[in-house]
Amino acid sequence: MKRFLLSMSALVLALAMNAENPVANPKSVVVSGNARFTVLTPEMIRIEYSPSGKFEDRATFSVINRELPDVKYKANEKDGVLTISTSKLDLRYKTGTNPLTTPASADNLSISLKLDNGKTVEWFPGKEDPQNLKGTYRTLDRNEGDAYRSKLENGVVSRSGWAVIDDSPSFKRADGSGSLALEPQDDYFDWVAPRADKDALDLYFMGYGHNYKQAIYDFTRIAGKIPLPPDFVFGYWYSKYMNYTSQDFRDIMAALNEHDINTDVLIMDMDWHWNGRKEDSNGRGGWTGWTWNTKLIPDPEKLIADMHANGMRTALNLHPADGIASDEDYFREMCSDLSLNPAETKKIEWTLEDKAFAKSFFKRIIRAREAQGVDFWWLDWQQHLLNKAVPELGETMWCNHVFFNEMKRNRPDRRPVIFHRWGGLGSHRYQLGFSGDSHITFPTLAFLPYFTATASNVGYGYWGHDLGGHTTDRKSGFNVNDPELLLRWIQYGVFSPIFRTHSTKGGNIERRIWKYDNFDQMNQAVKLRYSLFPYIYTMARNCYDTGLSICHPLYYEYPEAPEAYTFEGEYFFGNDILAAPVTEPSQNGKSVKKIWFPQGEWWSPVHNRLYRGNQTLDIEYALDEIPYFYRKGAVIFRNPESVKRVTERPDHLLIDIVSAPKGEGSLYEDSGDSQDYDKVFAMTRLRHSLKGNKGSYELLPREGSYAGMKDARSYTMRIYDTNRPRAAKVNGKSAEFSYDAASRCTTVNVPTSPCSSKVKVDVNY
Numbered sequence: 001m002k003r004f005l006l007s008m009s010a011l012v013l014a015l016a017m018n019a020e021n022p023v024a025n026p027k028s029v030v031v032s033g034n035a036r037f038t039v040l041t042p043e044m045i046r047i048e049y050s051p052s053g054k055f056e057d058r059a060t061f062s063v064i065n066r067e068l069p070d071v072k073y074k075a076n077e078k079d080g081v082l083t084i085s086t087s088k089l090d091l092r093y094k095t096g097t098n099p100l101t102t103p104a105s106a107d108n109l110s111i112s113l114k115l116d117n118g119k120t121v122e123w124f125p126g127k128e129d130p131q132n133l134k135g136t137y138r139t140l141d142r143n144e145g146d147a148y149r150s151k152l153e154n155g156v157v158s159r160s161g162w163a164v165i166d167d168s169p170s171f172k173r174a175d176g177s178g179s180l181a182l183e184p185q186d187d188y189f190d191w192v193a194p195r196a197d198k199d200a201l202d203l204y205f206m207g208y209g210h211n212y213k214q215a216i217y218d219f220t221r222i223a224g225k226i227p228l229p230p231d232f233v234f235g236y237w238y239s240k241y242m243n244y245t246s247q248d249f250r251d252i253m254a255a256l257n258e259h260d261i262n263t264d265v266l267i268m269d270m271d272w273h274w275n276g277r278k279e280d281s282n283g284r285g286g287w288t289g290w291t292w293n294t295k296l297i298p299d300p301e302k303l304i305a306d307m308h309a310n311g312m313r314t315a316l317n318l319h320p321a322d323g324i325a326s327d328e329d330y331f332r333e334m335c336s337d338l339s340l341n342p343a344e345t346k347k348i349e350w351t352l353e354d355k356a357f358a359k360s361f362f363k364r365i366i367r368a369r370e371a372q373g374v375d376f377w378w379l380d381w382q383q384h385l386l387n388k389a390v391p392e393l394g395e396t397m398w399c400n401h402v403f404f405n406e407m408k409r410n411r412p413d414r415r416p417v418i419f420h421r422w423g424g425l426g427s428h429r430y431q432l433g434f435s436g437d438s439h440i441t442f443p444t445l446a447f448l449p450y451f452t453a454t455a456s457n458v459g460y461g462y463w464g465h466d467l468g469g470h471t472t473d474r475k476s477g478f479n480v481n482d483p484e485l486l487l488r489w490i491q492y493g494v495f496s497p498i499f500r501t502h503s504t505k506g507g508n509i510e511r512r513i514w515k516y517d518n519f520d521q522m523n524q525a526v527k528l529r530y531s532l533f534p535y536i537y538t539m540a541r542n543c544y545d546t547g548l549s550i551c552h553p554l555y556y557e558y559p560e561a562p563e564a565y566t567f568e569g570e571y572f573f574g575n576d577i578l579a580a581p582v583t584e585p586s587q588n589g590k591s592v593k594k595i596w597f598p599q600g601e602w603w604s605p606v607h608n609r610l611y612r613g614n615q616t617l618d619i620e621y622a623l624d625e626i627p628y629f630y631r632k633g634a635v636i637f638r639n640p641e642s643v644k645r646v647t648e649r650p651d652h653l654l655i656d657i658v659s660a661p662k663g664e665g666s667l668y669e670d671s672g673d674s675q676d677y678d679k680v681f682a683m684t685r686l687r688h689s690l691k692g693n694k695g696s697y698e699l700l701p702r703e704g705s706y707a708g709m710k711d712a713r714s715y716t717m718r719i720y721d722t723n724r725p726r727a728a729k730v731n732g733k734s735a736e737f738s739y740d741a742a743s744r745c746t747t748v749n750v751p752t753s754p755c756s757s758k759v760k761v762d763v764n765y
Contacts, residue, residue, distance in 0.1 A: 056202060129154070177424065178195075265314065288322035318379055323349045379399050401429075461497060492583065550574055603632060637655055698759070701756050722765055
């Protein structure tokens, strides 16, 4: 299997090429009348046709970069036919014609490509693709089981070997928006604008065969990288839709600490704002609001300061669609900014497409709340499909674009991050997704592994689900507080991008996990998540560098194995962990999980045994056990139990290694919440080998640096699937070691040493 993890030298090269320019390299462009073709990679060609001859060179919602390195190709026009050939594709265009025929056919334009199996495939504009591997959907609101499977949009990979991004102005995106342009601004970030020709055809043909990883990587090269979120978002989020008071939040913090529950984020849902108005003729009550509800939160600044003192960050829930009412804070100031008479204005309409409104709104309202300590924003309800001033503009994508870039521009002391709804291709540039109000059932939980991993096919790598489920429409008698269901949901959350429990309003649904009889099992899962943070954060960096989401489907690694497409409950969690969480109720406390093991060998940390690949097994799991497996040869950096927040950088780490003839792994680190992570970071690599009875483990000198990093560290090296060791040395000196026969684990204690120096561990078995 080809690993998709960039080396330090490759990172440096990639970062040097990280500039975004929507104007393509002129050497890559071929113009024929009203048609224009841009050869972006050997496998990807942009196809434009403009009846008016106006081509689009600005960024769009979906694509922001078209300046890629030169591609070798041949272009030839003869007898009214233009041909363009790369090492992977052959394009044929009948000059002077519209490439899109009705009905769809290859008469005017076609592209042929040869798959790895030698089969030649022909594509033409409008051709249906029943084998597309899909992408994601804007929300799981009211989803039961896999009822929303058919709603998933197409992704950029397909078993057919080709996929198409339709970026034509007429294409309707997930939020109802058209595919609009982004116009550079002298005084702000890129702003929405109409397309050069509203009748133009604008397609990106991607003929990558089954090289799915390369297709995703090249997609992020044109659509933008998936930004690295700040470290704290990978910790546990306590969240519930509830009219909590300041004292309630303090009681929750105290309970989380008392019960030793690692927590990094404490969410304040929509009741943070004043909701005392009567509903008006527009159905507006407390849904949208910008002013603190002082009956519940009389001391917002002090409360948020207490959260920060407890090592927790917070976000406020927003439903930003109904404007700013006259009784809101900063209404008069915004009226002044916008030349409105406050005495005659009942409400300032929500017009985020108006730059003057946006600037005033963020200056007056958002900055004021941030000055009180708000760390980031949860953009929840954005279902208004169209704006009045820009009819083609949908609410969701535009809210995400503006909120994220406002934070990036005006809060340079921290890394931009928002928690938001999916708004179509390009939404990955704003990181964390809120999947909505799904049902509290096992079948709904069972859909999430497939749904989350499949979203990687559009680069949407950070879905955050309501762990435990949100609500249910089932009749009374259904146990919304089923301890086993919540446990299995939390266990799934350990191996999902965002680890956040949540539910709807009301005291009948309990999300305070310390209230459950099986709390110890739930907290065991929380602690596993925190232990795995160094690995998770390293894989998040890998996502930024390669486009490969932390959760990704099996077929990325094994595209020719039929099981990689049918075992939807399994997925890769980073490069070296195979996850297959239990998503069905147990029988007498035991669950049997059917697991397909791909080619290779897989170590089970739960059952302490090695499974060979290319087989399917039924394996039994107790309630406190989670099916996950390390790849043979894997190196997994982990936190010790002493770590309470993921923002900590301990001076002692655990390293799990699965013994193999050879293997390697990395630890990525940075300051956690800075915007310069693209160039200010550190990498520590470990490579290992086993020859006969001699094991060699080399921790290489750390490369790079960042503010606040540890100068020296000690390690506990746990080497699985080994025989009993006879001796161990660290840098040539005898070292402490032990052996556990039940887990076949050799443990070597590596004393504190400078991170700038190589550490060599030798073990004789």
